[in-house]
Amino acid sequence: MKNAIVIGAGIVGLSTAWHLQERGFEVTVLDREGVAAGSSWGNAGWLAPAKTIPLSDPSLWRYGPKAIFDPDAALSMPVRIDPKLWMFLARFMLQATERSWDNTMANLTPIDMAALAAFEEFELGGVDAMIRKGPYVIGFEKEEQSKGFLREIAGAVRHGQEAEMTRLDNPQELAPMLSDEVQVAYRLEGQRFIEPGPYVQALAKSVEERGGIIRSGVEVTHVAKGSRPAVILADASREEADEVVIATGAWLPRLAREYGVRTLVQAGRGYSFTVETDKPAEHPLYLPHHRMACTPYQGRFRIAGTMEFRRPDEPLYPRRIEAIVNQASRLMRGINFEERQDEWVGSRPVTPDGIPLIGQTKAEHIYVAGGHGMWGVVLGPATGKYLAQLIDTGETHPVIKPFDPLR
Structure with a gap:
């Protein structure tokens, strides 16, 4: 029996491990x-293929320069000499055109459309975790703000x-925590959501129950x-091992660059916390103008936001x-923001072209899976499925063909 080592116990690494087990591999x-x-x-735990889109779009040319000087803006970066960061930003901004957005969207769409079925496959395979249906509530303070999202x-x-999508007559109908500042709202159908931490723990448990070994506190140099x-x-x-998979998120270049993976991977750090709401939160809420994604989470309400370009270990x-609270406290009601819990920052692996890195490196038997940006959770299971197929058969499925890590 062949064996594989997967480096990284996030949803991408564990999904790859699970699917390798499906193909008869022993996995560590x-x-x-x-x-x-x-x-x-x-993160917000969104399984929202319709929102799994390129991060770099033409609106950045208007929004980006303003955000640098706004301490409450969702986009944040340090003002310091950091050649790698500025090189990444230059390449990221070069993608902020309609043509580049369409090219990237065309490459993402096949895996977007496979994403929910991959979660269903886990469910059928015994992963004991809940996947919840929408709708999502999309809110704006005024009509003008909705144009970009639409x-x-x-x-x-x-x-x-x-x-x-349908227009809501009353924004508070499905999202009672919204304040009167939010005048325009839509409901978006067909999406799902999870509690990401518990879900990934359940996936890890399934890997172990099927004979896999998961070792924590082990640093691969x-x-x-x-x-x-x-x-x-x-x-x-x-x-x-017979095969090695590097699935270390924003840290992927440390192990993969030697083997021809030269695409820049920048930590796009997201922040979140949870709060209680006067009325129970039942549906995900998105406030696009403020880049704020909110989800029911273990009886509380998780509020997530920010794209902070810093080093992953900061x-x-x-x-x-505070920046998220300053915006949320104006747009929401019935929440005591002083009683926050679960404050968190996580480093999402962002590539300049918005396209993941999935496939074999220049070295035989060494593979990478990463660079999903904000979409690692929704795309993780499908990534694992198609990468396991490549490792097992040598055949690259068309869904992941655009994600060649040697591009």
Whole structure:
């Protein structure tokens, strides 16, 4: 029986491990911290293919320069000399055109359309975790703010997705925590959501129940190529396998760059916290103008936001939490924002072209899976499925063909 080592116990790494098991592999998953310790834990948990779209779009040319000087803006970056960051931003902004948006959307659409079915496959395979249906509530303070979001949805539909939307007569009908500042709202159908931390823990449990080994507190410092590649650990020990998968999120370049994966991967850090609401939150809420994504979470309401371009290991900056609170406290009611819990920052792996990195490196038997940006949760199971097929058969499924990590 062949065996594989997967580096990274987030949803992408664990999905790959699960699907390798489906194909008869013995699997070991290594993570320096633990299951869902990175960006898989505190995100909004959205399974929303209709919103799984390119991050870089023409509106950035208007929004970006203003955001740099607005401490409460959703986009944030340090003012310091950082050549890698500025190189990434330059390439990211070059993608902010209609043509580039359409090209990237065309590449993302096939995996978007496979995303929900991949979650259903986990459910049928015994992953014991709840997947909840929408609708999503999309809110705006005024009509003018809705134009950009409606244009994005129209773009997703133009590329073949379904995204049924209807106008709500009363924004508070499905989202009672909205204040009167929110005058315009839509309901978006056909999407799903999960509680991401518990879901990934359930996926890890399934991997273990099927004979997989998950080891936490293990830092991989190097991946050595060969007919049987090996991972080198921080204690200088060496472990071989038939196949190695690098699924380390925003840290992916540290292990993969040596093997031809030269696309920049920048940590686009997101923040979140949970609060109580006077009336129970039942549906996801999105406030596009403020880039704020909210989800029911274990009886509370998770509020997530911010795209902060910093190094992945930097600490949580309380000022970014304050920026979300400053906006949310004006747009929501019936919430005591002083009683926040679960404050979190996670480093999402963003590529300049908005396209993931999935496939074989220059070294035989060494693969990568990452670079999903904000969409790692929704695209993780489908990524694992098609990467496992490539590892097992040598055939690249058309869904992941545009995501060549050597591009």
